Amino acid sequence: MDVFIRHLNIWYAHCDELTVEQAIEFGENEIVWPRLDFVPPMQRRRLSAFAKMALLVAHNAVSDIKKDLPMVFSSRHGDLPKTSTLLADLADKNALSPTAFGLSVHNAIPSLFSILTNNKQAINAISAGQDSFMMALIDVYVRLKSGLADEILFIYADQKLPETYLGFQDEQQLSHAIAMVVSLPSDETNMTKGESISFNFEHFSQSIIGGMPASLLFTQWYNNNQQKTVLSSNHYNWFLSKHVATA
Amino acid sequence: MADLKIELKQLIIDTLDLEDIGIDDIQDDEALFIDGLGLDSIDALELGLAIKKTYDVKIDANSEETKQHFSSINALYAFVKQAKA
Numbered sequence: 001m002d003v004f005i006r007h008l009n010i011w012y013a014h015c016d017e018l019t020v021e022q023a024i025e026f027g028e029n030e031i032v033w034p035r036l037d038f039v040p041p042m043q044r045r046r047l048s049a050f051a052k053m054a055l056l057v058a059h060n061a062v063s064d065i066k067k068d069l070p071m072v073f074s075s076r077h078g079d080l081p082k083t084s085t086l087l088a089d090l091a092d093k094n095a096l097s098p099t100a101f102g103l104s105v106h107n108a109i110p111s112l113f114s115i116l117t118n119n120k121q122a123i124n125a126i127s128a129g130q131d132s133f134m135m136a137l138i139d140v141y142v143r144l145k146s147g148l149a150d151e152i153l154f155i156y157a158d159q160k161l162p163e164t165y166l167g168f169q170d171e172q173q174l175s176h177a178i179a180m181v182v183s184l185p186s187d188e189t190n191m192t193k194g195e196s197i198s199f200n201f202e203h204f205s206q207s208i209i210g211g212m213p214a215s216l217l218f219t220q221w222y223n224n225n226q227q228k229t230v231l232s233s234n235h236y237n238w239f240l241s242k243h244v245a246t247a
Numbered sequence: 248m249a250d251l252k253i254e255l256k257q258l259i260i261d262t263l264d265l266e267d268i269g270i271d272d273i274q275d276d277e278a279l280f281i282d283g284l285g286l287d288s289i290d291a292l293e294l295g296l297a298i299k300k301t302y303d304v305k306i307d308a309n310s311e312e313t314k315q316h317f318s319s320i321n322a323l324y325a326f327v328k329q330a331k332a
Contacts, residue, residue: 041266041267045264045266095299095300097296098293099292099293102289
């Protein structure tokens with residue numbers, strides 16, 4: 001499977017100063033979430049931290065693109081701080097906040113983005129455990145290959161697990177969001193700034209605990225000089241390679 | 248009972264995360280929804296829930312009267328005062 005990726009951008013707390021490893025080490029005590037100046041105040045007031053970081057990277061990824069792109073959104077846990085609060089309210093037999101409930105569905109983020117940008121293109125929302133990032137990339141590839149779309153906005157977000165769930169963590173925790181614009185490689189994309197990559201996978205059962213999420217590993221690899229890499233999850237090995245430009 | 252009006256305004260600001268709005272920005276006779284303050288239908292549900300919780304009053308979700316009760320601070324004030332009496 002071959003795709004061309006451009007405008008990849010990532011947000012995590014202090015991403016201007018800290019590497020991903022340093023940010024994980026640093027912890028998340030005093031996070032300043034993105035301000036989102038492009039969102040009108042009456043709409044901004046309802047956005048959670050999760051929504052803010054995801055909408056920021058989505059906005060940055062398409063800032064110089066004139067047409068409306070279909071979207072694929074992926075997140076392993078979704079807006080879990082919000083969902084877990086709702087679940088706690090249910091358990092305590094409290095009434096649920098209509099606002100929180102309305103924005104707790106998995107496709108809330110791309111839907112908010114579609115409202116804010118008046119984009120009426122199709123949206124998919126995906127979650128697939130440790131493979132959430134790579135499986136969503138497959139969904140992007142399938143949509144491109146089907147001919148229904150030339151370019152797709154891919155948004156990925158995950159927030160550090162809330163206290164209640166930290167005991168179940170099997171990956172390092174860092175609140176982060178990634179967005180990029182994906183198309184099929186072509187003569188045209190050869191002339192554009194970005195990276196053409198190939199990826200495939202094999203089924204492989206293994207126990208992977210304490211690794212870095214694939215979304216972060218992928219972004220690191222995309223930005224470094226390494227031509228190939230392998231991302232491993234509990235169920236798959238993902239083989240990634242960058243296309244080498246032929247002179 | 249002017250305090251209850253201020254209390255209601257603060258409740259609206261806190262419940263609906265109106266970051267940039269202060270108590271003095273909400274007029275007693277101004278429309279809360281659409282015109283005036285510009286709240287929407289989700290705000291109505293959220294505010295209904297908060298009023299119910301805070302003042303332990305019953306609110307009929309679909310009645311025309313309820314719409315009236317939530318039309319302005321003055322109307323909300325009269326409703327809560329009467330319901331609590």
